[in-house]
Amino acid sequence: MTQDHNSALAAAAKAVLGPIGCVRKGKSRTWVADHGWWAGLIEFQPSSWSKGTYLNVGAAWLWHEQDYWSFDDGAGQSGPRVAGFQEARSGGDFRDKARGLAEIAKRELLALRARHCSLEATAKYLASRHDEGIWADYHCGVAAGLTGQRAVAEERFAAVLVAAPVAPWMEELQVRTRELVGLLGSADMFRAAVEGIILRTRGLRKLPALADIWATHARESPEE
Known part of the structure; x- marks a missing residue:
């Protein structure tokens, strides 16, 4: 058939x-x-x-x-x-x-x-990629900040901030980046801020609540 x-x-x-x-x-x-x-x-x-x-x-x-x-x-x-x-x-x-x-x-x-089996693996991978635009710099900065690589995070976040904001979304991204740069001096505060972002994003994309968002294995869940 x-x-x-x-x-x-x-x-x-x-x-x-x-x-x-x-x-x-x-x-x-x-x-x-x-x-x-x-x-x-x-x-x-x-x-x-x-x-x-x-x-x-x-x-x-x-x-x-x-x-x-x-x-x-x-x-x-x-x-x-x-x-x-x-x-x-x-x-x-x-x-x-x-x-x-x-x-x-x-x-x-x-x-x-x-x-991307761990945050460390992802941070290393993203740090190896250059000249791919403002989003690549932001993502690398976040991963570096989460894994204690402050110098890398500062460098890649700086690239986000020097870009000419030619669209509203770029202005919003730069505001968020400045907030994260201000937290790089405290690993706990930086991680907590990023975790809050992730939880809000999960809500926006209708992903289920999790006890531990930092585990990397896929969760099995029923089809929506």
Whole structure:
């Protein structure tokens, strides 16, 4: 029996990604793996022109308040795209393609988990990346501050603050950055401030309450 390509993607993702802690966001084609202070993000992205899907995978940091999801560390070579467009042909069976894409998503998510297995690992990784823009500097500064690397945090936060604020979101980011810079002298106060940001972000993105947001393993939870 031929299966609708959306249903085929949902079934494949549930079978392959569900067992490793991924949860579907409502009825969308996006799946999230909750790691407390970050999340693995998997998107079976539709096309505006044809039936089928692209595949995007990446990590989303939760230490900046926003109610939408973004790929902050893409699993692909130059962003989150890890598979090109897979067309769902009329009258064809999309199940094999859907399963193959789900397996790719699983592989890439597991690689992200290995890359970001701890705050220290993430801080080291982010510090190795330069000239990638204001968001990269902010994320690196936060990770460095959380792991006691004050000099690195100050350097990367300074890069955020010297950027010309050409949009309201940049002004807001710089206000938050100044607040965090002022807390770098106290590891406990800095960590508490970032934890508050993460908790608010989790609320905005409707993630469940956790006893410990600093644990890095994915939580298994029922499909929404």
